[in-house]
């Protein structure tokens with residue numbers, strides 16, 4: 001079925017065209033790559049996987065409770081609207097909210113694929129082009145998986161959020177080759193990764209858990225790539241050039257914190273925009289969620305050398321400054337471990353089922 005039939009509202013033109021001023025660059029140096037970057041490229045090749053095979057698509061998903069979300073975490077919980085809602089309404093709200101969230105993941109993954117391809121095109125060094133080519137493939141697989149989940153299991157999609165689209169547009173239009181890294185790898189992916197992690201660690205539904213754990217295993221490499229490339233490059237920039245990048249980060253962070261809340265979902269339930277914004281502002285759960293969304297961005301920004309006064313102050317104002325001290329390497333190692341552990345558990349369960357089957361077959365043979 002065409003996705004356009006599943007969108008909650010018409011998305012207009014079938015393509016979004018973003019003009020760009022960036023240059024394509026080819027390098028004639030084929031033998032001088034940075035060891036760490038080439039090692040990451042090798043890992044990117046070794047760790048490819050196929051979502052059509054690795055994910056158990058036969059698992060059923062209840063679209064009215066796809067993630068096992070507790071009532072208290074819904075933004076309307078405790079409001080007069082919630083009191084008036086029937087169980088059916090609440091199921092409908094869960095379906096819309098999860099569709100909205102996974103749709104933003106899907107559009108973000110497509111954006112990540114395009115940004116990774118842009119990096120292949122515009123980054124000066126061949127080692128970075130090689131690595132980013134593997135990432136382009138990773139992001140294609142991710143977009144495929146989220147798209148399949150939404151089509152097959154949810155039957156509903158939301159258009160891209162206006163502000164996510166604006167940030168993606170700014171990232172793609174910029175002529176500086178480091179901006180797709182900063183806008184996508186650091187900001188948008190940093191935010192997405194934190195959101196994936198929160199769902200992965202709280203959902204009790206096996207299909208979304210598999211999807212998120214396996215996608216996050218790849219994302220750990222993407223973050224490592226962004227850090228490596230930007231740390232090298234930013235150490236050569238002037239103060240003025242660094243401040244420009246910091247302004248971009250500050251603006252992007254506020255935008256995502258304040259304008260990426262799924263207010264459009266509540267509007268679809270007849271709640272006026274101002275009221276919907278107020279509810280999402282007042283929800284204790286959402287306030288906590290919004291802070292946790294920065295757990296991957298803040299340490300990364302600090303690590304790549306964007307840690308000027310204004311940026312530090314912005315993070316103090318957002319209440320996320322302390323996150324700069326969290327250990328990104330540890331978080332990413334955990335992301336990889338969780339995916340491997342999930343694989344091991346699933347294969348052990350399958351093995352057990354096979355053994356039981358064989359034993360039963362032998363027993364029924366003996367009986368007969």
Ligand SMILES: [Fe+2]
Nearest residue numbers: 109112139142
């Ligand atoms: Fe991705």
Ligand SMILES: [Fe+2]
Nearest residue numbers: 112189219222
């Ligand atoms: Fe990624």
